[in-house]
Structures are given as structure tokens and as C-alpha cells.
Amino acid sequence: MNSFPTIRFMEERDLDGIMRVEHDSFQMPWTRYAFFNELTNNQFAHYLVAEWGYEIIGYCGVWIVIDEAHITNVAVHSRFRGQHIGEILMMNALEMSHAYGAKSMSLEVRVSNFVAQSLYKKLGFQAGGIRKNYYTDNREDALVMWVNIDDYKNR
Numbered sequence: 766m767n768s769f770p771t772i773r774f775m776e777e778r779d780l781d782g783i784m785r786v787e788h789d790s791f792q793m794p795w796t797r798y799a800f801f802n803e804l805t806n807n808q809f810a811h812y813l814v815a816e817w818g819y820e821i822i823g824y825c826g827v828w829i830v831i832d833e834a835h836i837t838n839v840a841v842h843s844r845f846r847g848q849h850i851g852e853i854l855m856m857n858a859l860e861m862s863h864a865y866g867a868k869s870m871s872l873e874v875r876v877s878n879f880v881a882q883s884l885y886k887k888l889g890f891q892a893g894g895i896r897k898n899y900y901t902d903n904r905e906d907a908l909v910m911w912v913n914i915d916d917y918k919n920r
Contacts, residue, residue, distance in 0.1 A: 770822060770850060772857045775812035777804055782821025783814070790840035793902045803837075811865070813857055815841070815850050825854040827862055827870075834862035834914070836872035851881075855888055863914045870914055873899060873907035885910050889917045 775783065780797055787794040803810040809830050815823035823841035827834050836858065841850045862870055873896060874881050890910040899907035 769853060770815040770817045772813055772815055772853060775800075775804060775814045775824060777801065779814050779821050779824075783824055786821060786823060786840050786842045789842050795838070810837070811861060813854055813861065815845075815854055817845070823850045823854055825858045827858050829862055829865045829867050832866055832868040834858075834865075834867035834870040836870065839872075852884055852887070855884065859888065859912075859914060859917055863918060867914055869911055871909060871911040873909055875900060876906045876908050882908065882910070885912075888912065889920060 780800055783800055784794075784797055787800075800812075803812060803826065807828070809828040810826060811829060812824060812826045814821050822845045823839075825839040826837035828837055829835075836855075839851060839854055839858075841854070859870060870890075871893070872885065872890070874885065876895070890912045893909045893911045896907040896909060898904040
């Protein structure tokens with residue numbers, strides 16, 4: 766890509782594109798209804814999309830509860846990986862969370878997903894523990910990571 770994608774809040778009209786990214790990215794994808802429910806019924810949920818032209822190429826979901834943000838999911842379509850789209854989404858998620866008053870952000874990542882762990886470390890996330898058998902598809906453990914958002918902003 767020669768320029769950056771547009772990052773904006775997810776809308777209901779984005780669900781077809783979100784599902785393409787979701788099915789491309791995960792063996793056990795969320796359902797369309799799950800995303801619809803997040804958009805329409807979950808007061809804590811905030812979702813960003815990365816759009817290239819009119820194509821949804823990635824997304825990131827965050828729950829913000831009082832002063833804590835939690836990444837629910839982040840994905841980039843395989844055709845666009847390696848182009849810093851995930852990093853751009855995460856940076857926007859951190860900025861958005863800060864704007865909504867969050868002081869910290871956490872997430873879970875597969876213990877085998879060293880690429881994602883490297884990105885999160887680059888953004889200041891630190892390992893905080895293990896959730897045993899977290900992933901239902903293969904019972905893989907999750908590494909819990911967190912960052913103090915003020916520390917991220919002051920780097």
C-alpha cells in the first residue's frame with residue numbers, strides 16, 4: 766500500500782466486510798449476530814475498522830468499563846498483513862480509549878502468536894499472566910498483556 770487506510774468507527778453497514786476479515790482470520794469466527802449485538806446492545810463496546818477504498822481490511826474491538834479498556838478482538842485480512850494495519854488499529858484503539866477516560870488496556874493473545882505479541886510489546890504492553898486453556902478450538906493458553914495508557918502516550 767502506498768498510503769494508510771482510513772480508520773473509523775464500525776457501523777452496521779460494515780458487517781459484510783467484517784465477516785470476510787473474520788472468516789479469513791480465525792478458525793472459530795464470531796458470528797455476524799455477535800458483531801451486530803456488540804454494535805447495537807453493548808454500551809461498553811467500541812469497534813474501529815480499517816478501510817481501504819471501500820473495502821474493510823481490518824477491525825479492532827474494545828470494551829471500555831470505567832477506566833479500563835480491554836481488546837476483545839483485532840484482525841487484519843491476510844492480503845493486508847505485514848503492512849502495519851494492525852499496529853495502526855491498535856494505536857487508534859489506545860488513543861480512543863484514552864479519550865474515553867481509560868487508564869489501562871489489557872488483552873489476551875495466544876501463547877504461540879509471537880507476531881502479535883511482538884506488536885503488543887512494541888506498543889508498550891507487558892506480560893501479566895497466563896489464562897490456561899483459554900481458546901476453545903484447541904485449548905491453547907492465552908498470555909494476558911496490559912499497558913498503562915499514560916505510559917504509552919508518554920513514550
